Amino acid sequence: MRHNTKNDVKCESRAAVLFCAGMAVLLGCAVPQQGERAVTKGENPAFSPDGKRIAFQRLDDDVFKLGIVGVKGGAEEWIEAGPGNAAYPEWTPSGGLVYMYGHDTETAYEAWRGNSKNGYGLRLYENGQRRDLTTGRCRDFTPSVSSDGKKAYFVTTRGVSSESTVYSKAATTRIAELDLAAGGEPHILMESPGGNNTGFVQPAISPDGKMLVWGHLESFFDAWRIYGTRIGRFDRVEWCPVSPRCLSALAPRWHPDGGIICFTGFKKGDPGWGVWVEDIATGKVKRLATGENPCFSPDGKAIAYNRDGVVYVRPFGRDDLPSEILPEVRDDDDDEMVLWAKENISKETSFKTDSSRFAFGDKTTFFVRVKVRLDGTAGLRQLFIGDYAEHEYGVQIFANRDVWLSTRDHTGRYLDVKQARYKEGREYTFTGIRAAGRLLLSVDGSVPAVAVPRAKVLSLDHLRRFVVGRGLKSGESVVKVEVGTGWPTDVPKFKKREDLFK
Amino acid sequence: MKNGESVMKNMSKAVCAAVCVACCAQVLAGKPGAKFDVVALVDSLDFAKNYDIETRTGTVQVLEHVLLTHANDIWWRDKGGGRMRYPSKCEMWQISEAPFDKKRLPSEDIYGYLRLESPRGNEYPVVLEECRRRGLGFGIHTTIEENHWCSTLASNWTLAHPQYWGCTLLGEPWMGSCSIMWPEVVAHKLEMVDERLALKPQKIMLDFWRNGAWSYAREYSTPAIAEWKRLYGDEPLPPATDPRWQKMVGAHFDDYLRKFSAKCRAAGVEFIGGFVGVDDKDDAALKKRYCGFSWRHLAKEGVFDAIYVMSVTYDPKDPFGSTERIYRNVMENRGSAEVYFPVASYNMEKCGFGEYARLAKISEAEAAGRLVRMARNAGARGVVLECVDYGNYRPAVCDAIAEALK
Numbered sequence: 001m002r003h004n005t006k007n008d009v010k011c012e013s014r015a016a017v018l019f020c021a022g023m024a025v026l027l028g029c030a031v032p033q034q035g036e037r038a039v040t041k042g043e044n045p046a047f048s049p050d051g052k053r054i055a056f057q058r059l060d061d062d063v064f065k066l067g068i069v070g071v072k073g074g075a076e077e078w079i080e081a082g083p084g085n086a087a088y089p090e091w092t093p094s095g096g097l098v099y100m101y102g103h104d105t106e107t108a109y110e111a112w113r114g115n116s117k118n119g120y121g122l123r124l125y126e127n128g129q130r131r132d133l134t135t136g137r138c139r140d141f142t143p144s145v146s147s148d149g150k151k152a153y154f155v156t157t158r159g160v161s162s163e164s165t166v167y168s169k170a171a172t173t174r175i176a177e178l179d180l181a182a183g184g185e186p187h188i189l190m191e192s193p194g195g196n197n198t199g200f201v202q203p204a205i206s207p208d209g210k211m212l213v214w215g216h217l218e219s220f221f222d223a224w225r226i227y228g229t230r231i232g233r234f235d236r237v238e239w240c241p242v243s244p245r246c247l248s249a250l251a252p253r254w255h256p257d258g259g260i261i262c263f264t265g266f267k268k269g270d271p272g273w274g275v276w277v278e279d280i281a282t283g284k285v286k287r288l289a290t291g292e293n294p295c296f297s298p299d300g301k302a303i304a305y306n307r308d309g310v311v312y313v314r315p316f317g318r319d320d321l322p323s324e325i326l327p328e329v330r331d332d333d334d335d336e337m338v339l340w341a342k343e344n345i346s347k348e349t350s351f352k353t354d355s356s357r358f359a360f361g362d363k364t365t366f367f368v369r370v371k372v373r374l375d376g377t378a379g380l381r382q383l384f385i386g387d388y389a390e391h392e393y394g395v396q397i398f399a400n401r402d403v404w405l406s407t408r409d410h411t412g413r414y415l416d417v418k419q420a421r422y423k424e425g426r427e428y429t430f431t432g433i434r435a436a437g438r439l440l441l442s443v444d445g446s447v448p449a450v451a452v453p454r455a456k457v458l459s460l461d462h463l464r465r466f467v468v469g470r471g472l473k474s475g476e477s478v479v480k481v482e483v484g485t486g487w488p489t490d491v492p493k494f495k496k497r498e499d500l501f502k
Numbered sequence: 503m504k505n506g507e508s509v510m511k512n513m514s515k516a517v518c519a520a521v522c523v524a525c526c527a528q529v530l531a532g533k534p535g536a537k538f539d540v541v542a543l544v545d546s547l548d549f550a551k552n553y554d555i556e557t558r559t560g561t562v563q564v565l566e567h568v569l570l571t572h573a574n575d576i577w578w579r580d581k582g583g584g585r586m587r588y589p590s591k592c593e594m595w596q597i598s599e600a601p602f603d604k605k606r607l608p609s610e611d612i613y614g615y616l617r618l619e620s621p622r623g624n625e626y627p628v629v630l631e632e633c634r635r636r637g638l639g640f641g642i643h644t645t646i647e648e649n650h651w652c653s654t655l656a657s658n659w660t661l662a663h664p665q666y667w668g669c670t671l672l673g674e675p676w677m678g679s680c681s682i683m684w685p686e687v688v689a690h691k692l693e694m695v696d697e698r699l700a701l702k703p704q705k706i707m708l709d710f711w712r713n714g715a716w717s718y719a720r721e722y723s724t725p726a727i728a729e730w731k732r733l734y735g736d737e738p739l740p741p742a743t744d745p746r747w748q749k750m751v752g753a754h755f756d757d758y759l760r761k762f763s764a765k766c767r768a769a770g771v772e773f774i775g776g777f778v779g780v781d782d783k784d785d786a787a788l789k790k791r792y793c794g795f796s797w798r799h800l801a802k803e804g805v806f807d808a809i810y811v812m813s814v815t816y817d818p819k820d821p822f823g824s825t826e827r828i829y830r831n832v833m834e835n836r837g838s839a840e841v842y843f844p845v846a847s848y849n850m851e852k853c854g855f856g857e858y859a860r861l862a863k864i865s866e867a868e869a870a871g872r873l874v875r876m877a878r879n880a881g882a883r884g885v886v887l888e889c890v891d892y893g894n895y896r897p898a899v900c901d902a903i904a905e906a907l908k
Contacts, residue, residue: 062621064602087602100601107622108615109554120601139608141601155601162611172607172654197653199607217607217653220715221676224605248664248677251604264604266664268675269724273664293604410671411719411741455670455719 033289036314040069040076045304045311046089047071047297054304055079055089055097056311066099071302071313079125086123088142092180093149096126098133100141111137122154122178133178134158134186142202142251145180146209152178153203153212156186172199175214189234193449195219202251205231207258211500213242213280215250215263222452223248226263228280228500236447240495242280244326245437245452249276253295260322262294262303267326275305277322283497284322289314331365331435332493334486340466346477348470355463358386358483362410362459365435367488370397371479373427382470383430384481389462397432397441405432405441409455417441417451427479431488442491538907539884540874541842542573543643546629547582548891550612561625565632571887571895572904575639577707578629579889580698583650583714584657586619588626588701592693593619594658605661605677609654627701641705641772642698647714648679655714659690668720671739679716681723682754691758695765705772708762711812711850718742721751748789756796756805763805774842775800776810778851782831787815787851802837810842810886813853821861822872829880843877845870845903846888847895855899871902878907 032038039045042056048068055068066086067076080086084103091097102120104111111118121134122143134140138158145152156176171193176186189212192199197220204213213228216239226243243249243263252263255277265276270287275294278285288294291305291312303316339357342349360366370383381399388394396406406416417432417439433440433448434457440448469478487493546555546564553567554560568576579587586593600608608614618626633640648657656677660667666684667675680687698706719742729750730739740747759775766773777797779787785798801809811832817824832841846854859869877885885903887895 085602104615107554107556108550108612108617109556109560111615112551112612138610139601142604157608157610160610172609196607196609199653201601201604201607215604220651220653221678223675223677246674248675266675268669268673271665273662409719411743413719456672 032312036289036312037072039071039073039304039311039313040067041309042067042069042311043306043309044088044293045306045313046091046295047302047304048091049093049095049298051298051302054311054313055091055099056306057087057089057099059309066097066101068097069311071297071304080123080130085120090143090145090152092124092126092145093147094126096124098122098124098143098145098152098180100139100143101130101132102139122152124180133180133183140176140186144202144204146205147207148209150179150181151205151209152180153189153205154178154186155200155203155214156188158186159188160191172196173201175200175203175212190236190239192216193218193236204252204254204261206254207256213252213254213261215252216241219451224250226250226252226261226278229495230500237492238495240497240500242283242497242500243278244283244285244328246326247276247285251293255296256298256300262288262296264292264294275303277303277316277320279322281497281501282322283325283328285324285326286320286322288316288320330496331437332487334365336367336484336486336489338482338484340484341480341482342468342478343480344477345469345472345481347472349468351466351468353463353466358463359461360434360485361461362457363436364485365433365487366483366485367431367433367491368395368397368405369429369431369480369482369484369488369490371427371429371481372399373475373477373479374399375473375476379473380471381473381476383468383478385467385470386460386483387464387467388460389464390458390460394458394460394463395432395434397430399430403428403430403441403443405430405434405439407434407439407460408458409453410458411455412458413455415439415451415453415455415457417449419443419446419449429490431491433488433491440491442488445490445492448491537574538878538882539575539639539842540571540573540903540907541575541577541639541884541886542568542571542890543577543579543886543888544568544890545579545582545643546587546625547579547613547616547618548889550616552892555625556616556618556622558625558628561629562632565629567892568890570897571890571900573638573887573890575641575884576633577641577643577705577886578626579643579645580626581644583645583652583655584648584660585650585655589619589621589624590694590697592659592690592697594662600654603658603661606656607654614654630701630703639704641707641774642701642703643707643709644694644698645709645712645714647712647716649714650712651715653677666723668716669722670720671722671741673722676720679714679720681721681726682751682758683721683723683726683729685725688754688758688761692761692765695762699765699769699771703771705774705808706766707774707776707810708759709776709812711776711778718748718751721747726751752796756800759800759805760803766807772807773805774808774810775806776812778813778853779815780811780813780828780832781815782828785815798835801835801839804838806837806839808840808842808883809836810844812844812886812888813846813851815851816853818861821858822876825858825873826876826880829876829882833880833882840883841881842884842886843873843880843882844888845873845877845885847890847899848888850888865898866896867898867902870899871906874903874906 042058046055063082064085066080067078069076086101089099101123104118119137120139124131140156143152143154171191175190178186201215216227226249228242229238248266252261273292274287275289275291291307294305304313384397386395391408402418404418431442439451442448549564553563600606666680668681763773814828855870859866
């Protein structure tokens with residue numbers, strides 16, 4: 001949230017320098033960069049519907065306060081100034097504010113022992129009155145209010161498991177919808193895929209109310225990335241990555257015209273977190289400034305953000321429009337082509353075959369599909385092994401209490417993706433895919449689990465043999481095993497950017 | 503040790519036992535006249551469901567529970583991943599883990615609601631002072647890691663400074679840790695040392711096992727690439743397993759350790775390095791996965807006042823015999839550094855006393871006792887109980903440790 005980055009861009013003019021420096025002295029903080037104007041100390045700015053004021057939060061004496069200030073600075077009006085903490089202000093069209101608020105007076109132990117209901121919920125400030133919209137021992141945060149003022153979308157921990165070990169498969173967060181007019185309980189729309197290193201932050205509803213974008217962390221070694229979907233299409237298979245993979249990107253906000261989002265982003269070589277914009281239809285992006293938590297003004301002509309604990313505003317004009325396409329990897333364009341198949345294997349069997357057909361290198365998308373009959377989940381069964389000269393376990397599907405697809409990175413280090421434990425005593429089809437940028441594993445045609453290795457995968461060029469059915473117990477069998485290239489027909493493809501507009 | 507009441511009841515008994523153990527140990531330790539340390543590594547967070555560790559009372563209750571192990575020296579964990587156990591200015595204190603930073607995922611269990619890093623939960627100095635008051639040894643157990651295999655536990659400073667993040671060979675930055683190759687990162691780490699020294703510990707142990715997924719494979723940062731070019735010209739960047747790459751990156755860790763050591767020395771605080779995968783040859787397991795593999799060289803250089811061998815790569819067919827050989831090798835290669843060996847409840851690197859017991863087909867208590875005797879006979883300064891959680895050193899094991907010191 002607060003960070004120290006280089007402020008090495010010269011101000012536009014002498015007058016601007018003097019004004020900016022004056023504000024900086026006033027605010028006791030960093031010198032503004034090109035074209036921007038310091039407004040006040042704070043973070044997470046949000047323009048009011050008339051564009052004349054900015055709501056923000058400020059950490060002051062160990063309390064997060066929530067205030068409003070004019071876009072040109074001046075006197076601050078405090079909406080929340082303690083006790084308790086308030087953050088993430090979002091305006092309603094009628095001039096109210098929806099934000100996160102909590103006043104946790106107990107220690108964690110007291111709360112845990114006493115079954116506390118203290119948490120962080122959403123609160124509405126309207127016409128001088130405060131009203132709690134949601135309560136409970138959970139965290140409801142980063143709200144986004146629809147342009148008609150009827151709905152709020154936010155990230156919540158309500159209903160998620162309290163298991164937080166490193167190996168937990170429990171989701172950390174969900175995205176919920178709240179009917180601001182009717183009230184009532186929030187409606188859960190989406191849950192982050194299992195694992196305490198995956199989760200959501202900061203959803204943003206588009207101005208036309210048809211699209212939702214949010215920050216999504218997909219795995220421990222992954223970066224935050226912006227995803228999107230159409231309202232009403234909340235199944236995992238409908239989610240589409242919106243920001244380029246080479247960016248760390250989160251906290252999106254919409255331009256009032258609806259075609260552009262701004263967000264907090266970082267690309268290797270940048271001087272720090274930056275304010276980025278993206279044309280959501282084309283994927284073109286641009287970095288505008290060093291800062292975080294940007295939002296557009298209601299007329300779309302200005303953008304506010306924070307840096308080093310100060311809120312800044314700068315114009316947003318034609319020259320700021322996204323213009324750069326960053327490289328992307330697409331790995332599901334080709335259709336399935338089965339290259340090798342065997343049936344009814346009930347004990348470990350080794351197969352030698354034409355090696356050249358299975359020289360997948362490090363870029364070819366290939367899959368292994370294993371239909372199995374298993375009598376239990378106890379013990380290790382190496383259902384399929386692709387033994388390559390480059391590594392004995394070049395690719396492998398194995399099952400213990402869970403089912404796994406594994407491969408190696410270019411240094412031989414183990415990489416995997418897993419699906420949660422399967423039920424006992426029936427047939428399954430496990431389909432593992434090694435694509436250029438990710439590993440995927442589907443059980444019975446389910447939406448696949450995804451892992452992004454963040455390392456170059458091992459080039460598999462010299463097949464020695466396939467091994468099938470190692471560790472099978474009496475009565476168990478591999479009903480069918482297939483190896484092929486392309487995207488397997490039994491695994492649903494994820495949506496792409498263009499699908500967002502269909 | 504089922505509940506707090508029995509802990510309280512046993513407290514005075516435990517303190518007496520600890521004093522007795524300390525006296526016995528002093529006489530019987532490998533170094534004549536030297537006190538033999540029975541060190542407990544303690545992370546108060548691990549007691550969060552047993553005591554109210556955000557209060558002075560709860561923190562002291564943790565100490566009392568720990569003393570049931572007969573420990574006479576306690577090294578308190580100062581952070582888990584990047585989450586501090588005291589209000590750290592360097593780590594830019596924020597309320598709770600989440601949701602006050604969008605980049606950090608929340609955790610819904612009790613740990614996610616602790617505010618040990620806030621003024622509300624500032625009991626860290628209290629427990630150090632309590633150890634001093636009781637005549638116990640005390641130190642800080644800190645870690646090389648910036649996360650704890652979990653994004654919820656990432657460091658605030660790391661999350662705020664993506665420009666310093668480590669990168670893969672593909673050039674992909676990762677928010678889990680910063681690259682040691684950046685001078686700014688080293689400067690931050692050294693600032694953290696100052697902050698720890700201000701707490702006036704007797705010792706600081708830097709743990710290289712808890713590395714939070716740090717890897718040579720994620721050190722391809724801009725200064726690392728520049729240094730490689732300077733050293734090897736146009737030769738393409740090597741894989742992280744290349745010894746030249748590891749030597750280049752490792753040299754920066756060594757420099758950091760030298761500076762860490764110098765700060766400790768200036769403050770009159772002992773600096774201890776903790777390493778796993780030590781053997782009697784070339785520490786192959788350590789080299790494969792961890793930084794700090796040059797500990798033998800650094801020990802001879804005098805960088806460390808003491809070495810804590812957190813685990814050894816023993817021969818499973820002869821666990822105690824091979825461990826003893828490794829201990830002797832360590833003692834021969836320690837330079838002027840004193841040495842601690844483990845009596846670990848945690849089975850990290852399969853080196854817990856439970857694993858020794860399983861392999862040797864003896865009881866855990868017997869295994870723990872043998873490990874203490876081996877450490878003492880080797881001339882170690884002490885043993886380290888890794889880690890003391892609620893009830894994980896059972897009374898029989900504690901008694902065996904005490905018995906081994908008689």
